Amino acid sequence: MNPYLAGTLLGLVLLVSFLVLGAGLGASGGIARAGAYLQCCLLPGATSASEYFGSWGDQPLRHYLVFMFAGVFTGGLFSAVLANRVAFKLERGAKAPWKLRALLALGGGVIVGFASRLAAGCTSGQALTGGALLLSGSLVFMLCIFAGGYGMAWFVRRQWHD
Amino acid sequence: MIKTMFGLDALGSGQAFLLAFLIGCGFGFALERAGFGSSRRLAGIFYFRDMAVLKVMFSAMIVAMIGMCCFLSMGWVAADQIYMMPTIYGAQIAGGLLFGIGFVMSAWCPGTAAVGLASGKLDALIFLAGAGLGAIIFNAVYPVVKGLETLGDAGIRVAWQDLGMSQGSFAFLFTCIAVACFWGAELIERKVARTGAYLGTPFLRAFSLALLVLAGGLWLLPSPSISAPGAAAPFEQALLGDVAAGEDHVEPEELADAIMQGGRGLVVVDIRTPGEFAAFHIRGAMNADITELPAVLAPYAGADRIVLYSNGMTHPAQARDSLARMGYRNVYFLTDGLQGFFERCLKPASLRGEPLGPAEVERINAWRAFFAAPGTPVPPPPATSPAAALPPAPSAPRTEAMLLETSRLAGDLARGAVKIIDTRPQPEYNTAHIPGSVCLSPESVRGVVAGVSSMLMPVDVLARRAGLMGIRPEDIVAIVPGERMHDATLIGIALDRLGHARWGILEGGIEKWAAENRPLTAALPVLPETRYPADGTADTFTVDYRRVLEIVNAKSALILDVRPREYWSGEKSDEARAGHIPGAVNRPIDEDIAVAGETPRFKPVEELAKAYAWIIPSKDAPVVVHCRTGHQASQTVFVLRRLLGYTNVRWYDGGWSEWSARPELPVEKGT
Numbered sequence: 001m002n003p004y005l006a007g008t009l010l011g012l013v014l015l016v017s018f019l020v021l022g023a024g025l026g027a028s029g030g031i032a033r034a035g036a037y038l039q040c041c042l043l044p045g046a047t048s049a050s051e052y053f054g055s056w057g058d059q060p061l062r063h064y065l066v067f068m069f070a071g072v073f074t075g076g077l078f079s080a081v082l083a084n085r086v087a088f089k090l091e092r093g094a095k096a097p098w099k100l101r102a103l104l105a106l107g108g109g110v111i112v113g114f115a116s117r118l119a120a121g122c123t124s125g126q127a128l129t130g131g132a133l134l135l136s137g138s139l140v141f142m143l144c145i146f147a148g149g150y151g152m153a154w155f156v157r158r159q160w161h162d
Numbered sequence: 163m164i165k166t167m168f169g170l171d172a173l174g175s176g177q178a179f180l181l182a183f184l185i186g187c188g189f190g191f192a193l194e195r196a197g198f199g200s201s202r203r204l205a206g207i208f209y210f211r212d213m214a215v216l217k218v219m220f221s222a223m224i225v226a227m228i229g230m231c232c233f234l235s236m237g238w239v240a241a242d243q244i245y246m247m248p249t250i251y252g253a254q255i256a257g258g259l260l261f262g263i264g265f266v267m268s269a270w271c272p273g274t275a276a277v278g279l280a281s282g283k284l285d286a287l288i289f290l291a292g293a294g295l296g297a298i299i300f301n302a303v304y305p306v307v308k309g310l311e312t313l314g315d316a317g318i319r320v321a322w323q324d325l326g327m328s329q330g331s332f333a334f335l336f337t338c339i340a341v342a343c344f345w346g347a348e349l350i351e352r353k354v355a356r357t358g359a360y361l362g363t364p365f366l367r368a369f370s371l372a373l374l375v376l377a378g379g380l381w382l383l384p385s386p387s388i389s390a391p392g393a394a395a396p397f398e399q400a401l402l403g404d405v406a407a408g409e410d411h412v413e414p415e416e417l418a419d420a421i422m423q424g425g426r427g428l429v430v431v432d433i434r435t436p437g438e439f440a441a442f443h444i445r446g447a448m449n450a451d452i453t454e455l456p457a458v459l460a461p462y463a464g465a466d467r468i469v470l471y472s473n474g475m476t477h478p479a480q481a482r483d484s485l486a487r488m489g490y491r492n493v494y495f496l497t498d499g500l501q502g503f504f505e506r507c508l509k510p511a512s513l514r515g516e517p518l519g520p521a522e523v524e525r526i527n528a529w530r531a532f533f534a535a536p537g538t539p540v541p542p543p544p545a546t547s548p549a550a551a552l553p554p555a556p557s558a559p560r561t562e563a564m565l566l567e568t569s570r571l572a573g574d575l576a577r578g579a580v581k582i583i584d585t586r587p588q589p590e591y592n593t594a595h596i597p598g599s600v601c602l603s604p605e606s607v608r609g610v611v612a613g614v615s616s617m618l619m620p621v622d623v624l625a626r627r628a629g630l631m632g633i634r635p636e637d638i639v640a641i642v643p644g645e646r647m648h649d650a651t652l653i654g655i656a657l658d659r660l661g662h663a664r665w666g667i668l669e670g671g672i673e674k675w676a677a678e679n680r681p682l683t684a685a686l687p688v689l690p691e692t693r694y695p696a697d698g699t700a701d702t703f704t705v706d707y708r709r710v711l712e713i714v715n716a717k718s719a720l721i722l723d724v725r726p727r728e729y730w731s732g733e734k735s736d737e738a739r740a741g742h743i744p745g746a747v748n749r750p751i752d753e754d755i756a757v758a759g760e761t762p763r764f765k766p767v768e769e770l771a772k773a774y775a776w777i778i779p780s781k782d783a784p785v786v787v788h789c790r791t792g793h794q795a796s797q798t799v800f801v802l803r804r805l806l807g808y809t810n811v812r813w814y815d816g817g818w819s820e821w822s823a824r825p826e827l828p829v830e831k832g833t
Contacts, residue, residue: 003214004369006196007221013188015229022166023245025189027273032297039298052304064173064182071186076277079194088282091201108268109289113296119257123271130247132226136319137249141258148262153208156267
């Protein structure tokens with residue numbers, strides 16, 4: 001799809017979210033709460049006693065962002081099936097070893113999961129949502145994402161070598 | 163006006179969950195359509211191969227921004243209906259840099275990974291597992307990193323305010339940048355990957371034009387108010403409307419009459435220097451530096467009118483507008499300043515050029531008698547002669563400023579600017595309470611100190627308790643009274659001991675709140691713990707039995723015993739000894755309360771002022787208030803200090819329980 005039109009659609013969804021929920025889009029909150037839920041199942045005492053997850057209560061999954069995350073998956077699945085784009089694979093450069101790609105995906109995931117807790121949001125909840133509201137901190141966050149990304153890009157380029 | 167789930171405090175409801183799911187579906191659909199189910203495509207931006215991330219993100223941001231600016235400016239939705247993330251520079255800079263590193267390594271971000279997973283991408287699954295683990299690690303090391311999480315907390319800030327621009331001009335500038343990025347991105351794609359399919363196409367021209375025209379249209383709209391913590395701004399247009407309609411100032415004659423009629427609900431603030439203030443000020447005014455106004459006025463947010471004055475009008479007018487942006491709707495400035503007050507109120511009738519009727523002459527004479535000592539010439543404007551000294555005026559009665567109106571609290575609450583302590587019993591709290599409030603029994607601030615029971619806890623214990631309730635020194639604390647007003651005032655006196663002056667009692671309690679259909683919930687509040695500093699020097703009002711004994715021996719203060727009359731007289735006793743401290747005067751706390759409905763209310767301030775004027779010789783006379791254990795006495799201390807403006811009130815916490823149990827202390831019986 002034309003990226004500008006896809007972006008416009010995304011912007012309209014965000015606008016609806018502001019006007020209906022009173023909050024923008026978010027994705028990392030859902031993942032973090034799933035993490036908290038998992039830890040709750042394994043170590044219930046330690047989780048409710050911990051300072052950060054503890055403030056989410058005994059049922060961290062009872063939160064609108066968890067449902068939104070489920071929606072993102074569902075909407076994405078619908079669109080991918082519609083476009084016949086579902087394919088089970090580990091995306092990487094043709095010459096890149098799969099272990100390198102898997103390791104970078106995991107390491108990057110850990111960093112992203114950590115960073116989005118620190119900044120209380122990710123590209124959706126902080127950069128896109130806060131950017132649309134013209135919030136100072138969110139715009140600074142967005143610039144820093146690109147600064148960090150471009151600064152690191154050279155070091156991890158091998159995973160895309162064909 | 164649109165009411166959002168956030169504004170209704172219903173984000174935790176099943177309805178909101180369903181709506182969030184549906185919105186999420188739209189979100190996921192749009193991401194997948196954009197091609198973000200592919201990590202390779204996402205990573206493209208960092209190698210200048212495929213700039214789709216930039217195009218999609220900026221398009222979405224600009225479209226939503228134009229929509230939101232429009233809705234906010236037109237007043238179709240209020241800023242307090244939208245959850246706005248605070249700006250915390252430290253956390254957002256560190257988090258953003260880290261996030262960027264993680265983003266380019268994994269080539270996923272949380273939202274796109276969900277779509278990637280739906281598209282069958284294994285690397286998305288690995289990424290999501292990693293991100294969950296990252297959150298768990300964050301939780302584990304939270305005690306270490308929480309300092310960073312709040313580093314550089316600047317509250318809710320919007321870029322256009324920070325840059326001193328209007329919303330319209332910033333939005334247009336931002337849109338120009340976005341459009342430039344679109345063209346730049348296409349150009350880069352053409353050079354690096356020989357794609358750039360949209361470069362120079364009619365579509366991109368039309369799309370750019372449409373965004374610029376729409377964003378340009380925002381210039382026609384006024385900037386909305388964006389709330390900042392601690393205070394929220396009214397709509398800028400309302401402010402300008404006030405200015406245009408002259409509703410931002412008070413005429414000198416009107417102010418003079420209002421003060422002479424008792425100044426009920428009126429706070430007059432002189433923002434000149436202390437030296438000028440000492441030389442002359444309008445009777446009843448208080449002195450504050452212009453920079454201190456937000457702090458000084460916080461307790462008076464519920465006053466009917468706050469009038470600022472200086473020699474001229476510029477500074478008070480600017481301060482008034484600034485305060486209005488912070489959410490004060492009740493601030494005015496004095497027309498023509500103090501000079502106008504001299505000219506129009508205090509100038510003797512005989513010196514005036516215009517012919518005056520007898521009624522006008524009488525009015526001028528009344529003003530002169532009240533504001534300037536009779537017979538003395540009008541002091542010249544203090545700017546030219548600061549030495550023209552008049553005796554200092556008594557401070558203004560503080561009326562109901564320390565009782566918080568429900569409407570005021572509702573406003574503060576919507577902006578998260580207030581911490582609420584509910585003193586009702588736990589079952590009532592559990593059934594329904596004001597969102598965000600905590601339930602605190604007054605017993606939890608009392609205990610055994612040095613062998614005496616029911617003493618207010620020392621400051622370090624209270625500071626810890628305040629921290630556990632998430633209270634910060636700059637917070638306004640609203641106390642919700644239950645059936646006993648003195649439960650609320652005891653919590654208040656605990657805050658006083660902490661040096662936390664910014665508290666008030668919710669007028670009419672939950673009963674009035676509920677009757678006005680304001681939000682109630684049974685949900686637990688989310689209150690991150692804070693570290694409240696324990697300042698042991700704030701409590702200068704508590705006295706112990708030794709000090710009271712000195713006072714009794716020297717007869718150096720009035721002892722006010724607020725227990726029921728039969729206990730004071732000694733007819734009844736459930737203590738070690740019956741009677742009262744020698745010389746103590748009795749005024750039971752019930753006499754200050756007018757009961758209406760379930761929640762007690764104070765009698766009107768004028769009535770209380772009259773009653774205490776009979777008992778206490780002057781506003782600065784030394785008074786020691788006590789009861790049996792200090793609990794009930796806290797209510798009288800509140801009445802005297804906060805409502806009536808008595809300045810020399812002490813609180814004997816140990817009270818009759820301690821006094822009667824120390825056999826060496828003297829006791830008097832009978833009436």
